[in-house]
Amino acid sequence: MARISTFDDWIDLFAEWRRDIGIDLPEIASYPFEAKYGTLKCSEIEYGDFRGQPKWERVLEIPDQRVRDALQNLIIYQGDTEFASVEQQRYLVDTAPGEYDRYALVRVMTEEMRHGFQMCHLLVNHFGHSGKIEAAKQLERRAFANNRLLGAFNQIVANWLDFYTYTDFVDRDGKYQLNMLSTSAFAPLARSMLPMLKEESFHLGTGHDGIKRILKAGLVPTDIIQKYLNKWISTAFDLFGVDNSSSAHWFYVWGLKGRFDEAASPPDPDKSKLNEHNRELYRQECLELVGQFNRALPEGATPLVVPDLKFNRKIGQYASQCFTVDGQPVAPERYPEYSASVLPSEADQARLKPILATKGWIAEKPMPAAA
Numbered sequence: 001m002a003r004i005s006t007f008d009d010w011i012d013l014f015a016e017w018r019r020d021i022g023i024d025l026p027e028i029a030s031y032p033f034e035a036k037y038g039t040l041k042c043s044e045i046e047y048g049d050f051r052g053q054p055k056w057e058r059v060l061e062i063p064d065q066r067v068r069d070a071l072q073n074l075i076i077y078q079g080d081t082e083f084a085s086v087e088q089q090r091y092l093v094d095t096a097p098g099e100y101d102r103y104a105l106v107r108v109m110t111e112e113m114r115h116g117f118q119m120c121h122l123l124v125n126h127f128g129h130s131g132k133i134e135a136a137k138q139l140e141r142r143a144f145a146n147n148r149l150l151g152a153f154n155q156i157v158a159n160w161l162d163f164y165t166y167t168d169f170v171d172r173d174g175k176y177q178l179n180m181l182s183t184s185a186f187a188p189l190a191r192s193m194l195p196m197l198k199e200e201s202f203h204l205g206t207g208h209d210g211i212k213r214i215l216k217a218g219l220v221p222t223d224i225i226q227k228y229l230n231k232w233i234s235t236a237f238d239l240f241g242v243d244n245s246s247s248a249h250w251f252y253v254w255g256l257k258g259r260f261d262e263a264a265s266p267p268d269p270d271k272s273k274l275n276e277h278n279r280e281l282y283r284q285e286c287l288e289l290v291g292q293f294n295r296a297l298p299e300g301a302t303p304l305v306v307p308d309l310k311f312n313r314k315i316g317q318y319a320s321q322c323f324t325v326d327g328q329p330v331a332p333e334r335y336p337e338y339s340a341s342v343l344p345s346e347a348d349q350a351r352l353k354p355i356l357a358t359k360g361w362i363a364e365k366p367m368p369a370a371a
Contacts, residue, residue, distance in 0.1 A: 038194025079119030084153035087143035167207030185255030
């Protein structure tokens with residue numbers, strides 16, 4: 001493991017990581033990576049046992065080692081997802097269907113890198129020796145080696161339909177996670193979220209607009225689009241965490257991570273159901289988004305749907321259980337065949353390949369004036 005003494009040492013490792021995974025593109029190499037901190041929404045701790053006290057500016061102000069450890073863990077996991085997403089998407093640069101699409105992909109990857117950069121800035125500058133070790137480890141794991149911390153971020157993003165569905169729905173989960181951390185009792189983490197949220201809005205907007213452009217072009221079969229919705233929306237449901245989560249309970253009690261709608265919600269929630277609460281808000285948003293897609297379909301077309309919360313789950317009460325996309329039970333002996341029929345397969349990749357090689361499979365979009 002590389003040893004780092006200062007953040008400049010980590011920056012050297014960051015440059016090596018970019019070269020190692022093959023995305024040291026000119027526009028990325030020239031990007032001015034920096035830590036950005038916004039203004040706190042509130043200077044006092046907003047919920048939990050320390051509510052009303054000033055937010056902590058330094059780790060040593062945190063009154064309990066358990067809280068410090070939990071805070072560091074939240075930052076580690078957030079940073080790991082940022083670097084992993086770049087590793088998942090890196091092969092798409094050379095197959096962009098248009099100038100705008102390449103621009104959008106590179107911008108998304110660059111900003112995800114900056115978000116990981118931000119989390120490592122926190123680790124190195126606030127968490128002493130352990131933070132430096134963990135910041136170095138962020139650049140040693142690899143999604144394509146299947147050792148990123150969350151399984152969702154070890155999956156391959158194989159094509160541009162994959163990318164646009166991923167950015168619409170997995171990056172939208174990112175919006176929820178960042179928003180929940182924006183109320184954190186640790187002031188440097190809360191300040192970090194505001195610039196990240198602004199950048200994240202481009203990512204999920206890119207995905208949603210991309211799918212609408214695909215539907216407008218009308219060349220990609222909607223049954224294949226549905227399979228990618230099934231894949232990434234069910235994956236995003238998992239990213240909200242297990243049901244009846246003790247970790248989410250204590251994050252809230254300690255003021256580290258709130259609800260997505262914290263400011264608009266009554267105090268003293270059921271702390272055993274925090275993940276479920278946020279996941280349901282996300283599901284409702286997905287219903288609205290997929291409804292927008294359906295309005296773009298030709299009359300008589302089979303509507304796209306949001307998969308049921310029970311479908312294709314890897315964690316929580318429905319983990320590894322056998323349910324259809326609409327939430328009906330399936331016999332275990334039939335489930336492998338069923339699952340293969342409603343998730344993207346090699347056969348679907350083969351169907352997609354000639355389509356994605358055809359000019360016009362996605363509606364063109366001009367480059368932004370400022371790009």
